[in-house]
Amino acid sequence: MTDATIVRTNQTVRKSLFQQHENLTVFTIFLGFVIIIVLLQLWMTGGHRYPTFISPVNVLNILQQVGVPGIVAVGMTIVMISGGIDLSVGMLASLVSIVTALGISKWHYGIVPSILLGIMTAVVIETIMGYIISRTKVEPFIITLGGMITCQGIALLLCNSREVIMKGELDFFKQNLIQGAKDPVSGLNLIIPPYVLIFFVIALLAGLLLNYTKYGRRVYAVGTNPNAAYLAGINVKNMRLSVYIIMGFLVGIGSVMLLSRVNTGIITLGQGLEIDSIAMVVIGGTLLKGGKGNVVGTLIGVFFLGSIGNAMNMLRLPSEVQYVAKGLVIIIAVTAGDISEQISGFRSRRGGASAGRSATDGKSKVILESAK
Numbered sequence: 390m391t392d393a394t395i396v397r398t399n400q401t402v403r404k405s406l407f408q409q410h411e412n413l414t415v416f417t418i419f420l421g422f423v424i425i426i427v428l429l430q431l432w433m434t435g436g437h438r439y440p441t442f443i444s445p446v447n448v449l450n451i452l453q454q455v456g457v458p459g460i461v462a463v464g465m466t467i468v469m470i471s472g473g474i475d476l477s478v479g480m481l482a483s484l485v486s487i488v489t490a491l492g493i494s495k496w497h498y499g500i501v502p503s504i505l506l507g508i509m510t511a512v513v514i515e516t517i518m519g520y521i522i523s524r525t526k527v528e529p530f531i532i533t534l535g536g537m538i539t540c541q542g543i544a545l546l547l548c549n550s551r552e553v554i555m556k557g558e559l560d561f562f563k564q565n566l567i568q569g570a571k572d573p574v575s576g577l578n579l580i581i582p583p584y585v586l587i588f589f590v591i592a593l594l595a596g597l598l599l600n601y602t603k604y605g606r607r608v609y610a611v612g613t614n615p616n617a618a619y620l621a622g623i624n625v626k627n628m629r630l631s632v633y634i635i636m637g638f639l640v641g642i643g644s645v646m647l648l649s650r651v652n653t654g655i656i657t658l659g660q661g662l663e664i665d666s667i668a669m670v671v672i673g674g675t676l677l678k679g680g681k682g683n684v685v686g687t688l689i690g691v692f693f694l695g696s697i698g699n700a701m702n703m704l705r706l707p708s709e710v711q712y713v714a715k716g717l718v719i720i721i722a723v724t725a726g727d728i729s730e731q732i733s734g735f736r737s738r739r740g741g742a743s744a745g746r747s748a749t750d751g752k753s754k755v756i757l758e759s760a761k
Contacts, residue, residue, distance in 0.1 A: 519633025612679025
C-alpha cells in the first residue's frame, strides 16, 4: 500500500445518509406525520373518500396560513445562524400593522407611504436593538425581550388601546393569482395570493444569500466562533448589526401582508408570532447557539408546523390538543435531529478509527517489504 493509497483511505470515511443530508431527519418526520394523517382520514371515511389533507385546495390553504410566519421565520433563520435571537418580532409586527393602518385610515398618508412608514418603523427598531446587541455583551434574549415590551407599549399608545379598522385598501395583496382554477378533487376554487409568492421569493433570495455569497459565509463564521471570525478579519459587530436590520425589513414586509389579510391594525395581530417563527426555525435544524442551519430546513419547519394546526382542525380536535401536538412535535423533531447527529458522529469516528488502523497496517507492510 503506497502513501497515496493511505491518504485516500483516510479521506474516504463513509458518511451516513442522514449526515450527508442534514434536513433529511426532519423531512422524514414530516413525511411520517403526513402519512399518519392520510391514513386516519382514510380510516374515518372507510376509504371511500380522497384524503382532503393532501388535496390541492388544502395544500394551498396551508401555504396561505404559513406565508406570513414563514417570511418572519426566514429572517429568524439568519439571526439565529449568526448566534442571536429575536423575541420582539410578535409585538413589532403588531406595531407595524397599527402604524400602517393609522397611516392609511387616520393620517391619510396614502397606501405606499404608509407601507414604507410601517416597514421603516420595524427597520429602525431592529437597528437600535441590533446596535446595542452588537456593541455590548448583553444577551440578545434580554435586549429583544425588552424590545418586545417596548413595542407593545408604543403600539398601545398610538392606537389608544383600540382597533384601527381599514376599508380594504390592501386587498390587492389578497387577489387570487390563479383566478378560475378549480381543485380536481373537490371542485373548490384554488387560491394563491401574492404574499405566498412573496414568501417563496424571500426564501429563495435568503437561501442564495447564505449559500453563495461572502456575506452568508461570514454569518455562519460569526455564529460558529465569533473570536475566530474576528481574527480572520471579519467585522463581527457590523455583521451582528446587519442581521437584525434584515430581520426588521422582513418583519415589516410580513406585518403588511398580515394586515392585508385581516384589514385591522390591532395589538394582538402578531401575538405568538415570535414563538411560531422560532419553533419553525428550530424544527428545521437551526441551532440556538448559531453556526448551523439553512433556509431549506426552515421551509420544512414552516410547512410542518402549519400542517399540524391544519390537520388538527380537520380531525376536529380542540385547540388544547393542538398546543400539545405542536409542543410534542417540536420536542420530537429537535431530539431526533440531535440523536441522528450523534449517531452520524459516532459512525464517522468509528470509520476514522478503522481507516487509521488500515493505514497503520499498510505502513507496516511497506516497512516489512522494504526490509526484505
